[in-house]
Amino acid sequence: MSTPVIELRDVSRKYDDGPPALQEASFAVRAGEAVAILGPSGSGKSTLLNLIAGLDRPDAGTVTVDGVRVDQLGEAGSALYRRAKIGMVFQFFNLLDDLTVADNVVLPAQLAGMARGTAHRRAEELLENLGIARHAGAYPGRLSGGERQRVAVARALMNRPALLLADEPTGALDTAAGEEVCRLLTELNADGQTIVVVTHDLGLARACTTRTIELVDGRIASDGATLTAAVR
Template identity: 75%
Template sequence: MTDHHLIDVHGVSKTYDAGPAVLTGLTLRVRAGEALAVLGPSGSGKSTLLNLIAGLDRPSEGSVSVDGVRVDSLTETESAKYRRSRIGMVFQFFNLLDDLTVLDNVLLPAQLSGTPRAEAAARAAELLARLGIDRHARAFPGRLSGGERQRVAVARALMNRPPLLLADEPTGALDTASGADVRELLRELNADGQTIVLVTHDLALAESCATRTIELVDGRIARDEGMVRR
């Protein structure tokens, strides 16, 4: 971990139409190399915060900067380029393309970024081997277990070497054994220096792979503390 702040969320509030504020005056800084778990009850603003960091939504007030990029001021085209180059995203239900093989799913971000084919193929092979799913390269996602599909999703998210990995309930759709497998994977990635922000209800996930936890309540940070990982 370094003293460099990869994420700087300053004074952010978010409202939708005439409804109540989802986030209120939230300020958060995340150092490069941290693994931050965002906890809180449903409706507390967890997913909204993740979407703001990803550039999928914009704050009503305040600013969001990631890796030196002022995310809240990007155009739609710039936001898409930002996500391709600086953000890897992992979702609860994998979001893999079932008509593409594992290898082609992993290659997709590189193809969208215009990475030369040979370079992309080498990177994909490296990731599949590192995550222990190289034997499934030619298989289709529907033939894999939940834990294996989540590993494919992580490989795809890391394809373009993003400085930040965002994970939204990454163990939420998994059985106990697969969830433990993914927890260990995220822990290993962070130990290798990957910055991670994850939204979760899974306390075991936060306790095993997060170096820091914040709890959101009614759109505000109610707790912010470092964690001793198990």
């Protein structure tokens, strides 16, 4: 079998004097999978996302992403790791309103040192593929929520990441726009992109992914293709 893109082994994280946010979590995600990390508020989803993204470190256990021991990286190494390996899509888009759509998409490539011409050709390709090329010169504030999320996905894919992390990607969208973004994630996965969606929405998990990992009180409660109980 292929080497996992993500591998967590006995990962735990505790903050201050409260209960552990994550307790002895172990799982692997292989290339081309679309996985939902599912659970209610306080279940440990955000902690898990931050550990995979190198934004936090575990107190115990190991986190490996695309061959990189993320738990051993320092601040500078974590930034380089995210730039090279991770694309992130957030609930509230996190676009820069004073930059055009094209400039928002190009930004990760500029930070990575990609040649200007190469970066702009890549951005044009992504915007065309995602159906928003006509908005390249517009500013994000003039776009609908669904269009802004497509821009965010294009930006996340700019450096051809091994892993796309989506944190509640439809949480700020109406139903129609949310379904549009869900179809987009499904299409990207069908093209081979490895995706992890972090959500409390069982419907989103079922529609966009083929495997769910359910967290309850910081522990993995289930790991499989089907969930039978709604998450509240």
